[in-house]
Every structure is written in structure tokens, then in C-alpha cells.
Amino acid sequence: MADTNDIQAFIQPYHIPEASDELNASLKTMAEGFAVTDGMIRKIITEFHRSMKQGLAGDDQNELPMIPTFVNRRPTGRETGSFLALDLGGTNLRVCQVTLNGDTTYELVQQKFTITLEAKASRLWDFVAECVGVFLEEHDLKPDPGRRTIPCGFTFSFPIFQTGIASGNLSMWNKGFTVPNSVGRDVVNLTQSAFQRHHVPVEVVAVVNDTVGTLMTSGYSYPDTQMGIIFGTGTNAAYWEDLKNVGKWEGDKGGEMVINLEWGAFDNATTVLPFTMHDNKLNRKSSNHGLQVYEKMISGLFLGEVVRNALLYLVDQRLLFGGRSSEILNKSYTFDTAYMSEIVADSSPDLKVVQTVLESTLDLPPTTLIDRKAVQNVCNMIGTRGVRLSAAAMAAVLLSRPELLTSSVSVGIDGSMYQFYPNFERDLYDVSRVFLGANFVDNRLKLRLAKDGSGVGAAIVAMTVDQERNAKA
Numbered sequence: 001m002a003d004t005n006d007i008q009a010f011i012q013p014y015h016i017p018e019a020s021d022e023l024n025a026s027l028k029t030m031a032e033g034f035a036v037t038d039g040m041i042r043k044i045i046t047e048f049h050r051s052m053k054q055g056l057a058g059d060d061q062n063e064l065p066m067i068p069t070f071v072n073r074r075p076t077g078r079e080t081g082s083f084l085a086l087d088l089g090g091t092n093l094r095v096c097q098v099t100l101n102g103d104t105t106y107e108l109v110q111q112k113f114t115i116t117l118e119a120k121a122s123r124l125w126d127f128v129a130e131c132v133g134v135f136l137e138e139h140d141l142k143p144d145p146g147r148r149t150i151p152c153g154f155t156f157s158f159p160i161f162q163t164g165i166a167s168g169n170l171s172m173w174n175k176g177f178t179v180p181n182s183v184g185r186d187v188v189n190l191t192q193s194a195f196q197r198h199h200v201p202v203e204v205v206a207v208v209n210d211t212v213g214t215l216m217t218s219g220y221s222y223p224d225t226q227m228g229i230i231f232g233t234g235t236n237a238a239y240w241e242d243l244k245n246v247g248k249w250e251g252d253k254g255g256e257m258v259i260n261l262e263w264g265a266f267d268n269a270t271t272v273l274p275f276t277m278h279d280n281k282l283n284r285k286s287s288n289h290g291l292q293v294y295e296k297m298i299s300g301l302f303l304g305e306v307v308r309n310a311l312l313y314l315v316d317q318r319l320l321f322g323g324r325s326s327e328i329l330n331k332s333y334t335f336d337t338a339y340m341s342e343i344v345a346d347s348s349p350d351l352k353v354v355q356t357v358l359e360s361t362l363d364l365p366p367t368t369l370i371d372r373k374a375v376q377n378v379c380n381m382i383g384t385r386g387v388r389l390s391a392a393a394m395a396a397v398l399l400s401r402p403e404l405l406t407s408s409v410s411v412g413i414d415g416s417m418y419q420f421y422p423n424f425e426r427d428l429y430d431v432s433r434v435f436l437g438a439n440f441v442d443n444r445l446k447l448r449l450a451k452d453g454s455g456v457g458a459a460i461v462a463m464t465v466d467q468e469r470n471a472k473a
Contacts, residue, residue, distance in 0.1 A: 004434065010035035010384070014377040019370050023319045027377055030310060033276040034381040036388040038434055040274065044389070045435065047272045048396035056259070057247040062269070065262040068249050069212050069238065070165040072257045073464040075220040077104035083466070084141075084152035084202060085459035086128065086191075087213075090175030091115060093128060095135040096452075098459035104221045108456060111135050124179045129194035132202055142201070149203035151466045153458030155213050156187055165206050165465055205469075206461040210414075211238040212258055213457025218412020218450040220460050225410040227397055228450065228457075231390055231424070232415025235299040237261045239397050263393055264295030273297060274385065278309040285332065294393075298386040300337040300417050308335035310378050321371055326363040334362070338420070340379045345422045351376060386417070387424055391431035398436060398445075405440055412450035419449065 003009050011031045015024055048064075055066030080102035087094040096110040111134075119127035135141070136150075143150050158177070160168035163186075170183050182190060188204045195202050208216075215228025215238045227239040241259045243249055249257070267273045270293055282296060282305050283289055296302040308329065314320035328334050339357050346353035351372040358364045358375065398405065418424050425447055433441045450457075 004431075005038040007032065007035050007037055010037070010381075014381060016370060016373050016377070019374065020319070022317075023314070023370070023374060026314060026317060026319055027374065030276075030313075030378065031381050033278075034274065034385045036274055036385050036392070040272070041388065041392045041395075041431070041435065043272045044267075044392045045396040045399065047267060048393060049400055051266065052261070052396075052400055055261075056241070056245055059248065064266060065260070066246075066248075067162065067260040067262060068246060069208065069258045069260050070162060071206075071208065071212055071216070071461055071464075072243075072255055073468065074223065074240070074256075075216060075460050075464065077220050077223050078102050079220070079460075079463055079467070081463060081466075083459040083462045084132075084150050085155065085455045085457075085462065086132065086152060086204075087155040087157075087210075087455040087458065088115075088128070089157045089454075090177075093131055094455050095132055096455040096459065097135075097139060097141065098456050100220065100460070100463060104223075106220065106456060108452060109139060110452075110455060111138070120177045120179070122179060124177070124182075125190045125194035126198065128191055129198040129200050132195070133198055133200045136200065136202075149201050151205045151462045152202045153206045153208060153460070153462035154188065154191065154204045155210055155454040155458040156207050157210055157454070158187075160187060160207070162207070165461075166204060168207050205465045206458065208458050208461050209236070209238075209260055210454035210457075211236045211260060212461070213455065214412045214414045214450045214453030215239070215258060216457035216460040217453035218410060218448050220456075222410040222412070222446070222448055224408045225412050225448070226401065226404055227394070227409075228412045228414075228453065229394060229418075230415045231299070231413060231417040233299060233301045235264055235295050235390070235415070235417075237263050237393065237397060239401075241401070261397070264292040264299070266294040266393065268293045273389070278306050278313065281309045282306055294389070298389050298417075300415070302337075303382060303386055303417075304335040304337040304340055305333050306382050307340060307379055308332075310382065311335070311375060314374065314378075320374055321364055321367060324365050326365075328362050329364065337417075340383055341421050343376050343379045344383055346376065383421065384427075387421070387427040388431055390417075390424075391428045392435075394428065395432055395435040405436070405444070408444045408446070410446045410448050412448050412453060414450045414453045 014027050014031045051064045055064040079100050082099045085096040093113045094110055099107040113131040159171040162168040166188050167186050170187050211228050211230055219225040229237045238258050238260045240256045243253045243257050315325050343354050354372040358367050
């Protein structure tokens with residue numbers, strides 16, 4: 001791309017010489033709305049820093065949450081031992097045994113259990129205990145000699161108000177879960193009670209969210225890791241902060257702690273984010289209207305829906321597909337973000353992959369090459385906006401600790417957008433170069449894939465807690 005400080009750099013690539021003036025005019029207006037210039041990113045970084053500062057000072061629902069995680073020991077990569085981890089998501093429960101080899105490498109044995117409808121509705125805690133019991137039996141795992149329980153880390157992917165490293169009260173259920181007598185109660189106590197009922201010799205010694213897990217997984221293999229990010233179905237980040245900067249932390253101000261940003265909630269008022277009518281349509285129809293606005297602009301769950309809204313806008317003007325749509329395209333969330341990846345990557349002269357997605361998958365009537373080019377352009381506009389906004393947030397967090405940027409810095413990243421969206425990593429580096437400096441990005445910044453981070457990271461946190469306990473014993 002040309003000069004990213006000039007809005008023309010975000011408009012010119014989308015002009016189709018053989019298309020009608022009306023279609024090109026509409027694409028131009030659309031591209032202007034989705035453009036994220038360097039100047040806009042500077043404003044976003046400034047607002048990010050202001051909101052981070054306010055969130056660290058005290059809880060304010062209009063600012064970034066900046067949640068202290070009680071995780072305060074960085075892994076060194078030299079730790080050894082086997083630890084259990086549970087990773088409870090919306091669809092599966094993963095039970096993992098993580099063996100740390102002491103040389104920055106680890107081995108992972110895991111089993112996935114599909115969460116039943118009954119478990120989601122009523123007996124989740126007993127279901128968790130039963131699955132862990134099955135895993136221990138199948139892998140012949142028992143507590144170490146002289147111990148009654150196996151220490152375990154728990155990645156809990158639902159909103160909790162954390163009150164300690166091994167305690168957190170459930171704020172609310174989402175993802176279709178409705179288990180009664182759980183909201184407002186400590187999820188570790190609920191899990192531990194189920195373990196006792198089922199005679200499962202496991203003790204949850206740490207509860208973390210998936211970004212903290214990603215940060216710690218990367219930190220074990222690369223001890224210079226400063227930040228963990230999820231760029232996937234959703235998005236969030238966690239980073240190491242100096243406790244003297246955390247005004248709302250009432251404990252000891254010495255050392256560092258991992259802070260969970262919950263950055264999907266950034267700028268819900270859309271004072272600096274490039275919010276378009278297509279985003280507004282998605283937001284208006286979503287169950288959490290007006291919340292997680294930033295997440296809705298960059299994460300895999302929502303990007304395809306923004307594209308669908310933009311395509312239907314062109315259809316309604318009779319500028320695309322001859323003004324015709326399909327039953328599939330007319331339904332919300334039918335344009336999967338994976339289709340975007342396929343469409344953006346198609347470099348064939350007649351855009352055959354685009355044609356297959358439109359005509360076979362989405363059941364649209366026969367398309368012209370101009371239709372297909374227009375669809376590819378819309379996907380590119382929205383994908384480019386997503387990666388530039390992702391890079392803006394990453395740069396903002398790294399710039400908030402400028403004292404660390406004189407050394408090498410690793411950022412652990414997991415998620416489907418980072419792994420599968422075309423050139424996502426390359427574009428993160430390119431945008432970062434502008435705001436963090438080419439010298440730092442080319443010589444000291446390393447983006448690392450922290451695959452399965454949520455499970456491995458929970459085991460690593462359990463290990464650091466267990467070590468601390470043993471040291472005090």
C-alpha cells in the first residue's frame with residue numbers, strides 16, 4: 001500500500017476500471033468509511049493510553065476494565081514438572097496434562113469433551129469433575145508421593161470478578177449456558193466441591209482467562225514475552241504492568257502483575273473508531289448492543305457480518321449481482337469470516353474461488369467478473385481495517401511501557417484471524433513499524449504463535465503458584 005497517512009491509499013486500490021461510474025462511486029464512499037489512516041491510528045493510541053490510565057486508577061464502566069489477574073511471577077523457561085489444566089469454553093472442555101521440560105519446551109497430552117446440553121443447563125460442575133476423573137483414569141495419573149491432590153490451573157472463558165489467584169465470582173453466563181445457583185458464586189469453590197463429590201484428587205490452584213494463558217505459554221518458551229493477545233473469534237489482550245502504575249491495586253505495590261485489558265470494550269462511544277453504517281447495523285441487531293464495539297470491528301465472529309451488510313447495501317442500490325440476493329445471504333451471520341480469507345487470497349484472473357463462494361456456498365445467481373472484483377474489494381477494505389485496528393491496539397499497549405522497548409520483546413498471539421487470515425502477521429509488523437519504529441520492529445520485536453495457549457498457560461500459572469506455596473512451606 002502507498003502512503004498510509006493519505007486517505008487516497010485506501011481508495012485507489014478499489015477502483016475497477018471496467019465497472020460503472022455508479023459502482024465505483026459507491027465503492028469509493030465505502031472505502032473512505034473503512035479507511036484507517038496513520039493519523040487516525042495516532043488518535044486511537046492516544047485514546048487507548050488515556051482509557052488504560054483511567055482503568056488502572058479505578059473501575060469505570062466507560063473505560064477499559066484493566067483487571068488485575070493476581071498473576072505476578074514470570075516463567076523463566078527452566079521450570080520442570082507435570083501439571084494439569086482445564087480449559088472450559090463455549091463448546092468443549094479440554095483436560096490437559098502439561099509436562100514442562102525445563103529447557104523452554106513442553107509436552108501436551110489432552111482430551112476434549114463436548115459439553116452436553118444438560119451440562120450447559122444444569123449439571124456443569126459435576127460434568128467437569130466426571131471428565132477430569134475419566135482423564136486421570138485413562139492416563140493413570142495420581143498425586144505425587146506425600147501429596148493428596150494434583151495441582152491444576154483452570155482457564156475459565158466466562159466473565160468473572162477475580163478476587164484472588166484461585167478465586168473468582170461468576171459475573172454472568174453467556175454462550176448458551178444457564179446453570180442455576182452459579183452467578184455471584186466462586187467458580188473455583190463450585191468446581192472443587194464437585195471434585196470432592198466425585199472423589200477426584202485435584203486442587204484448582206489458579207483460575208485465569210485465555211489471554212493470560214497465551215501470555216504465560218509464550219513466556220515459558222520466550223521469557224521476554226510482554227504481552228498475550230487473542231485475535232480469533234473474539235479478541236482480548238493481557239500484559240505485564242508495573243504495580244506502582246495500578247492505582248486501584250490495594251496490595252503490595254512492588255513488582256509486576258499481569259493485567260487483563262478486556263480491550264474488546266475499547267471506545268464503546270466510538271469517539272475515535274471508524275464506525276460505519278454497516279457496523280451500526282450489526283451493532284443494532286446484536287444481543288450486546290452498544291458494547292464490545294472494538295471487538296465487532298476486528299474479530300472473526302463479526303467481520304463476515306460487516307461484509308454481508310456492505311454487500312447487501314450494494315445489492316439494494318442494484319450495483320451488485322443485478323440487484324438480486326439469495327435466501328442464505330439475506331440471513332444474519334451466513335457470510336463466514338473464513339469466506340473472507342478465501343476471497344482475499346484468490347489471485348486467479350477470473351476469481352474462480354470468489355465465484356465458488358458466491359454461487360455454490362451462498363447460492364447467488366450467476367455472477368460477473370465485475371461482481372466478483374467488487375466483492376473482493378469489499379472484503380479487502382474490511383479486512384485491512386481489521387488488521388490496522390488490531391495493530392493499533394497492540395502498539396498502544398507496548399508504547400505504554402516504553403522502558404521495555406529498549407530490549408527484545410516477544411508478543412504471544414493465538415486465534416484464527418492471526419493464524420489463517422491472509423498476511424495478518426505481515427500487516428501487524430508493517431503497521432507497527434510506523435508507530436514503534438523500524439529499528440525496534442525489525443530487530444527486537446517478535447510475534448510468536450502461542451498455539452493451545454489457554455490450556456498450557458493455565459498449567460504454567462498453576463506451576464508458579466505451586467512453587468510459591470512450596471517455598472513458603
